[in-house]
Amino acid sequence: xxxxxxxxxxxxxxxxxxxxxxxxxxxxxxxxxxxxxxxxxxxxxxxxxxxxxxxxxxxxxxxxxxxxxxxxxxxxxxxxxxxxxxxxxxxxxxxxxxxxxxxxxxxxxxxxxxxxxxxxxxxxxxxxxxxxxxxxxxxxxxxxxxxxxxxxxxxxxxxxxxxxxxxxxxxxxxxxxxxxxxxxxxxxxxxxxxxxxxxxxxxxxxxxxxxxxxxxxxxxxxxxxxxxxxxxxxxxxxxxxxxxxxxxxxxxxxxxxxxxxxxxxxxxxxxxxxxxxxxxxxxxxxxxxxxxxxxxxxxxxxxxxxxxxxxxxxxxxxxxxxxxxxxxxxxxxxxxxxxxxxxxxxxxxxxxxxxxxxxxxxxxxxxxxxxxxxxxxxxxxxxxxxxxxxxxxxxxxxxxx
Amino acid sequence: xxxxxxxxxxxxxxxxxxxxxxxxxxxxxxxxxxxxxxxxxxxxxxxxxxxxxxxxxxxxxxxxxxxxxxxxxxxxxxxxxxxxxxxxxxxxxxxxxxxxxxxxxxxxxxxxxxxxxxxxxxxxxxxxxxxxxxxxxxxxxxxxxxxxxxxxxxxxxxxxxxxxxxxxxxxxxxxxxxxxxxxxxxxxxxxxxxxxxxxxxxxxxxxxxxxxxxxxxxxxxxxxxxxxxxxxxxxxxxxxxxxxxxxxxxxxxxxxxxxxxxxxxxxxxxxxxxxxxxxxxxxxxxxxxxxxxxxxxxxxxxxxxxxxxxxxxxxxxxxxxxxxxxxxxxxxxxxxxxxxxxxxxxxxxxxxxxxxxxxxxxxxxxxxxxxxxxxxxxxxxxxxxxxxxxxxxxxxxxxxx
Numbered sequence: 001x002x003x004x005x006x007x008x009x010x011x012x013x014x015x016x017x018x019x020x021x022x023x024x025x026x027x028x029x030x031x032x033x034x035x036x037x038x039x040x041x042x043x044x045x046x047x048x049x050x051x052x053x054x055x056x057x058x059x060x061x062x063x064x065x066x067x068x069x070x071x072x073x074x075x076x077x078x079x080x081x082x083x084x085x086x087x088x089x090x091x092x093x094x095x096x097x098x099x100x101x102x103x104x105x106x107x108x109x110x111x112x113x114x115x116x117x118x119x120x121x122x123x124x125x126x127x128x129x130x131x132x133x134x135x136x137x138x139x140x141x142x143x144x145x146x147x148x149x150x151x152x153x154x155x156x157x158x159x160x161x162x163x164x165x166x167x168x169x170x171x172x173x174x175x176x177x178x179x180x181x182x183x184x185x186x187x188x189x190x191x192x193x194x195x196x197x198x199x200x201x202x203x204x205x206x207x208x209x210x211x212x213x214x215x216x217x218x219x220x221x222x223x224x225x226x227x228x229x230x231x232x233x234x235x236x237x238x239x240x241x242x243x244x245x246x247x248x249x250x251x252x253x254x255x256x257x258x259x260x261x262x263x264x265x266x267x268x269x270x271x272x273x274x275x276x277x278x279x280x281x282x283x284x285x286x287x288x289x290x291x292x293x294x295x296x297x298x299x300x301x302x303x304x305x306x307x308x309x310x311x312x313x314x315x316x317x318x319x320x321x322x323x324x325x326x327x328x329x330x331x332x333x334x335x336x337x338x339x340x341x342x343x344x345x346x347x348x349x350x351x352x353x354x355x356x357x358x359x360x361x362x363x364x365x366x367x368x369x370x371x372x373x374x375x376x377x378x379x380x381x382x383x384x385x386x387x388x389x390x391x392x393x394x395x396x397x398x399x400x401x
Numbered sequence: 402x403x404x405x406x407x408x409x410x411x412x413x414x415x416x417x418x419x420x421x422x423x424x425x426x427x428x429x430x431x432x433x434x435x436x437x438x439x440x441x442x443x444x445x446x447x448x449x450x451x452x453x454x455x456x457x458x459x460x461x462x463x464x465x466x467x468x469x470x471x472x473x474x475x476x477x478x479x480x481x482x483x484x485x486x487x488x489x490x491x492x493x494x495x496x497x498x499x500x501x502x503x504x505x506x507x508x509x510x511x512x513x514x515x516x517x518x519x520x521x522x523x524x525x526x527x528x529x530x531x532x533x534x535x536x537x538x539x540x541x542x543x544x545x546x547x548x549x550x551x552x553x554x555x556x557x558x559x560x561x562x563x564x565x566x567x568x569x570x571x572x573x574x575x576x577x578x579x580x581x582x583x584x585x586x587x588x589x590x591x592x593x594x595x596x597x598x599x600x601x602x603x604x605x606x607x608x609x610x611x612x613x614x615x616x617x618x619x620x621x622x623x624x625x626x627x628x629x630x631x632x633x634x635x636x637x638x639x640x641x642x643x644x645x646x647x648x649x650x651x652x653x654x655x656x657x658x659x660x661x662x663x664x665x666x667x668x669x670x671x672x673x674x675x676x677x678x679x680x681x682x683x684x685x686x687x688x689x690x691x692x693x694x695x696x697x698x699x700x701x702x703x704x705x706x707x708x709x710x711x712x713x714x715x716x717x718x719x720x721x722x723x724x725x726x727x728x729x730x731x732x733x734x735x736x737x738x739x740x741x742x743x744x745x746x747x748x749x750x751x752x753x754x755x756x757x758x759x760x761x762x763x764x765x766x767x768x769x770x771x772x773x774x775x776x777x778x779x780x781x782x783x784x785x786x787x788x789x790x791x792x793x794x795x796x797x798x799x800x801x802x
Binding site: 002003006010358360361362363374375376377378379380384386387388389390391392396397398399400401 | 430431438459463464465466467468469470471472473483484487489493743745746747748749750770771774775779780
């Protein structure tokens with residue numbers, strides 16, 4: 001198999017443009033009454049027309065039977081073997097709140113929680129306090145001073161915040177303090193390697209001071225920390241593919257991943273119509289665009305079949321605005337399936353289509369799970385998508401003489 | 402995945418015969434007016450009939466989106482992972498002019514060129530001098546004597562020749578003298594490692610003497626050298642598969658590759674009809690035949706859609722002569738696609754079919770890109786072809802107890 005390092009040798013710059021529309025959790029399963037999946041149930045004339053002009057297939061994000069998290073699903077789409085590149089969700093969340101993570105920084109996810117007088121956790125999420133309250137509490141925590149490190153506490157949403165420790169010689173090899181269930185006492189953070197001992201002391205000192213500071217807060221009187229991690233060494237999309245890439249994503253986590261991979265983050269507004277407008281405004285300045293659509297996944301996770309169908313129709317309605325730009329290569333797929341009947345991410349292969357002047361169209365004229373089985377690309381690993389897109393954009397040299 | 406070393410453990414000799422017909426660059430793209438590919442446009446009753454009796458599919462020579470050179474494309478077909486086995490084109494060209502390359506020999510490709518009085522290259526190909534002139538100049542160069550090595554200069558075609566340096570302790574880790582464009586002075590050959598220093602001196606001395614010898618030749622007064630390389634350590638087809646293989650290829654480069662892999666080189670004449678006659682004459686003496694058809698690729702690279710269609714029809718016409726022999730296993734495919742619309746090698750999967758008493762035929766009754774999508778083998782890596790062929794020839798033992 002061609003590795004990402006070898007793609008670097010083959011890639012070259014050219015004026016063609018590539019657009020990836022990632023419809024999160026797009027794959028589904030048949031509705032028990034109609035026998036049709038969400039995609040098969042939706043009115044989607046634009047997706048179907050593109051399918052008839054595309055080469056289609058089904059992707060395995062990580063591997064057969066493997067249900068991907070959001071990060072591995074997207075890493076694969078951008079050509080990073082998700083088994084080889086393990087990016088902690090904590091790191092991605094940090095990048096997604098527009099915090100710049102420096103090399104050596106330690107980041108962790110935090111929850112505001114409540115504990116009783118014995119120190120036992122009564123609510124891991126402190127009743128999902130308001131984001132406003134979260135901002136207020138983070139301001140308090142930011143006053144904590146620890147010897148030898150800078151402490152940065154940043155609110156995310158509701159009860160969630162991010163802690164960054166910035167200093168010399170820190171290590172992320174630490175256990176969590178969050179026991180992941182109520183009724184227990186928060187754990188002491190332990191070093192998983194000798195060089196992490198100093199960081200463990202610092203983290204425990206932070207938690208101690210946070211508890212002391214919040215002691216009299218009725219809504220949230222303690223913090224739970226998990227997922228200590230460091231910015232991973234990962235080659236960027238500009239480095240590997242010689243692309244100048246940009247991301248248009250409404251949700252923080254996808255912006256975070258995109259930033260980690262070297263993409264410029266463009267304004268995304270609140271919905272797909274805003275995203276298409278942003279694509280138009282910036283189309284001249286980049287040669288690769290990652291447009292991320294979230295609500296198909298959210299409605300799938302809600303188990304709301306009809307709402308997921310409507311989300312698909314919402315994307316379909318927005319497509320003419322993207323097609324106006326006539327990108328040299330247009331890829332439409334998802335990072336995994338999220339069948340509404342399962343109400344969670346799943347392992348099922350994901351419909352895929354690629355349209356370009358140089359694709360070899362097949363007989364598929366509908367964008368759905370069943371129709372894509374007959375696609376010209378068959379079933380293939382998602383990690384191959386980028387090389388296919390690069391080839392179709394005529395941005396890859398010949399391999400060998 | 403099963404490695405070539407493991408196939409060696411499973412292979413055994415048996416009387417069955419395998420024939421590979423490799424139609425170079427066979428895969429194509431739709432004609433903009435008809436919407437049909439070269440294969441879909443050609444009259445090919447024999448190819449279609451074989452398809453209806455075969456198990457079909459589409460192969461990826463190197464990987465998704467990767468456009469293979471001729472050497473990697475063929476290596477994959479014979480079961481050698483082309484990412485693992487990197488054979489320099491210089492080496493293959495040497496083998497293709499019926500020069501036996503000994504272990505330790507250094508080979509390089511040479512161009513006769515012209516330089517002006519300041520030493521600047523005016524024509525990298527010396528106006529493509531006649532092959533006769535080339536022979537004459539090579540005879541002159543063969544008189545060059547260098548201390549400690551034997552110098553062998555062999556003409557190829559037009560302005561191209563091959564230099565072999567034979568001696569002790571030589572290394573191919575050298576830069577080129579050929580700057581790949583006119584208007585520049587030929588480079589001095591530099592050693593890329595300390596152990597190549599002696600070889601660099603020898604190569605520079607060869608170029609110096611060649612320039613002095615050719616000084617007064619009006620048609621070609623200098624040489625340009627590139628691609629210094631050594632015969633790679635690569636296990637042969639007889640070693641791995643216990644086969645007694647033979648190649649029937651008109652073009653030197655394919656004979657060269659076949660010889661490197663341990664095949665006997667049989668007379669090929671000038672066209673596919675000659676090749677089929679040669680197959681008949683030698684059918685009793687070997688159990689594996691590689692028949693290589695070139696002009697589909699050449700016409701594709703010319704961008705001549707109609708001529709590529711005619712080349713396909715030429716192969717189809719010759720097929721009854723091959724079918725007369727009723728080989729136990731017949732494989733028909735290509736080493737890569739060469740769509741006439743692109744006028745170059747491409748990354749598109751290549752139609753594949755395998756006919757044997759023991760294949761499991763599918764519904765495909767046409768040999769074309771779109772029809773083979775529905776083949777029983779789906780889309781698969783070309784490196785798997787040999788084990789499929791060996792299995793169908795009942796030449797592979799069971800794996801494991």
